[in-house]
Amino acid sequence: MARRAQDVYTEWRGGTCRVKWWSGDYHDDGRKRFESKGGFTDEDEAFQYGQDKLYEIRHGTGISNRDGATLMTEWIDDWFAATDHAYTTYKSYKAIINRHIKPYFRGKTVAEIDVIAYRAFRKHIHKKLPSPGSAKNVMTVLGMILDDAVPRLIRVSPVERTRQRGRYVKKTQRERKRDMDIGAVGRLARNAEAVFGYPGHVMIWTMAMTGMRPGELFGLRREYCYPNWPAADPRPDEDEEERYAEDAARYGAGEDRMPAIRVQQQVQQEKGTIALVPPKYFSYRTLVVPPFLADMLEKLLASHGNEWVFPGIEGGCLASTSFSVNYWPAISQGADARVAKRGNKYPARPAIPAVPDFAGKRIYLLRHGHKAWLDEDGHSRFAVESRMGHEVPGVEGTYSSVTVAMERAIMKALQERWERFQEQADAS
Known part of the structure; x- marks a missing residue:
C-alpha cells in the first residue's frame, strides 16, 4: 500500500516500489515538479529515501536529477562562457x-x-x-x-588538496639558476646589438637593471620612458591627478630629478594582432634607473622616432616578431655569420658567440637576476617587491611605502655595480 506525506509519496509498480518527491521547482503551469527513483523492494526504505531527498532540497544541499545528469562537456561550456x-x-x-x-x-x-x-x-x-x-x-x-560545480551539480568537490595517496611524487623541480654575472649580461647586450642594433643592446641592460617583464619591455612606448616621462605622460585617468603631480615633483625637471621608466602597460598577442593591456596583475609602477642606463635610453630615443622604445629589425613591436624564436636563440646561444642577400630583410652580421650562462635558458632569467642583485645589496623588502611588480601581503604591504631614499639607494647600488663592471673590463 502506498505511503504519502507532504511533497513525498510512494507507489508500487509491478514488483518494485517507486518514490516521488518535490524537486523544489514548478512547471510552467504552476504545478509542482516531482522527481522519482524506482527499484525499491521495501516501501519504508523508499519512503525514507524520498524524505531524505526532500530534506536536502529544503536545506540547500539537494541536487535534482536533471542537474545531476548534466554532462561534463555541457558544464565545462557553461563554466568557461561565464569566466x-x-x-x-x-x-x-x-x-x-x-x-x-x-x-x-x-x-x-x-x-x-x-x-x-x-x-x-x-x-x-x-x-x-x-x-x-x-x-x-x-x-x-x-x-x-x-x-564551481558545488553545490548545484555535486555536493562536494572531488579535488584533493590533502596529502596525495599512492606513491610519493616529488614536486616540480625548480629551474636551476646561476648567480647573474654582469659580464654575461654585457655579452648578451653585445649579441643583441649584433642581432637588432642599438635597441637590442639597451633593452638587455634595461631588463637587467629594472627587472621588467618581457611584455612590459616590448610594450614600452617613448612617452613612458626617460627622458620623456613624466612630462610626456598622456595622463589618461583623471582620478590619478594626485599621482601625476607627485611624479612630476619626484621624477620631473630639476637637479634632484630621478630618471625613471613608468610601467603603465604591456603588449600581448590577441588573435594575430598585438594589443596594449595593463601590466600583469595590474602592477603599475615607476622604476628609477641608474645614470648610465639613463644616458643609454636618452641616446636611444634620440636615434629613432619609433613609437616603441625597443623596435624590432623592421621597426615594428618586438611582440610581433616571435622574439623567442627569431631573436633570443641567436642572442643567448650564438649564431653563424650572415651574409646580406638581395631581397633578404635581415642585414649581414658577423658570427655571434654563445653566452653559456644563458644558452638554452629563458630571457626571463634576467628579471630573476635583477631581484637577486637587489637582495644582495640589502634593499628594503617592500621596495624590492614593489619594483618587481609584486604585492606584499599583510601589515607590511598596508603600511609600507617606497621612499625617495629607497629609490636613490637602488639607483646608487646599480650604478656602482655597473662601474665595477666597467673597471674590470678596462683592466682585462
Missing part, C-alpha cells in the same frame, strides 16, 4: 579544455566525477604530458571547473 580572463589566460584555458579535459570526460556526467575518477585523470595527464608544470596547469583548470 572573464585576460586574452592570454583565456587562450591558455581554452587550449587545456579542448585538448585534454573535454575529450577525456566526454559522455560522463558531472556527478560521475568522484575522487577515483579525479585520480585516474591526474594519473592519465601526468603520463601524457612530459612537463610536470603543464600537467599541473591542466589539473588547476579541472579543479576550478569541479569546485
Whole structure:
C-alpha cells in the first residue's frame, strides 16, 4: 500500500516500489515538479529515501536529477562562457579544455566525477604530458571547473588538496639558476646589438637593471620612458591627478630629478594582432634607473622616432616578431655569420658567440637576476617587491611605502655595480 506525506509519496509498480518527491521547482503551469527513483523492494526504505531527498532540497544541499545528469562537456561550456580572463589566460584555458579535459570526460556526467575518477585523470595527464608544470596547469583548470560545480551539480568537490595517496611524487623541480654575472649580461647586450642594433643592446641592460617583464619591455612606448616621462605622460585617468603631480615633483625637471621608466602597460598577442593591456596583475609602477642606463635610453630615443622604445629589425613591436624564436636563440646561444642577400630583410652580421650562462635558458632569467642583485645589496623588502611588480601581503604591504631614499639607494647600488663592471673590463 502506498505511503504519502507532504511533497513525498510512494507507489508500487509491478514488483518494485517507486518514490516521488518535490524537486523544489514548478512547471510552467504552476504545478509542482516531482522527481522519482524506482527499484525499491521495501516501501519504508523508499519512503525514507524520498524524505531524505526532500530534506536536502529544503536545506540547500539537494541536487535534482536533471542537474545531476548534466554532462561534463555541457558544464565545462557553461563554466568557461561565464569566466572573464585576460586574452592570454583565456587562450591558455581554452587550449587545456579542448585538448585534454573535454575529450577525456566526454559522455560522463558531472556527478560521475568522484575522487577515483579525479585520480585516474591526474594519473592519465601526468603520463601524457612530459612537463610536470603543464600537467599541473591542466589539473588547476579541472579543479576550478569541479569546485564551481558545488553545490548545484555535486555536493562536494572531488579535488584533493590533502596529502596525495599512492606513491610519493616529488614536486616540480625548480629551474636551476646561476648567480647573474654582469659580464654575461654585457655579452648578451653585445649579441643583441649584433642581432637588432642599438635597441637590442639597451633593452638587455634595461631588463637587467629594472627587472621588467618581457611584455612590459616590448610594450614600452617613448612617452613612458626617460627622458620623456613624466612630462610626456598622456595622463589618461583623471582620478590619478594626485599621482601625476607627485611624479612630476619626484621624477620631473630639476637637479634632484630621478630618471625613471613608468610601467603603465604591456603588449600581448590577441588573435594575430598585438594589443596594449595593463601590466600583469595590474602592477603599475615607476622604476628609477641608474645614470648610465639613463644616458643609454636618452641616446636611444634620440636615434629613432619609433613609437616603441625597443623596435624590432623592421621597426615594428618586438611582440610581433616571435622574439623567442627569431631573436633570443641567436642572442643567448650564438649564431653563424650572415651574409646580406638581395631581397633578404635581415642585414649581414658577423658570427655571434654563445653566452653559456644563458644558452638554452629563458630571457626571463634576467628579471630573476635583477631581484637577486637587489637582495644582495640589502634593499628594503617592500621596495624590492614593489619594483618587481609584486604585492606584499599583510601589515607590511598596508603600511609600507617606497621612499625617495629607497629609490636613490637602488639607483646608487646599480650604478656602482655597473662601474665595477666597467673597471674590470678596462683592466682585462
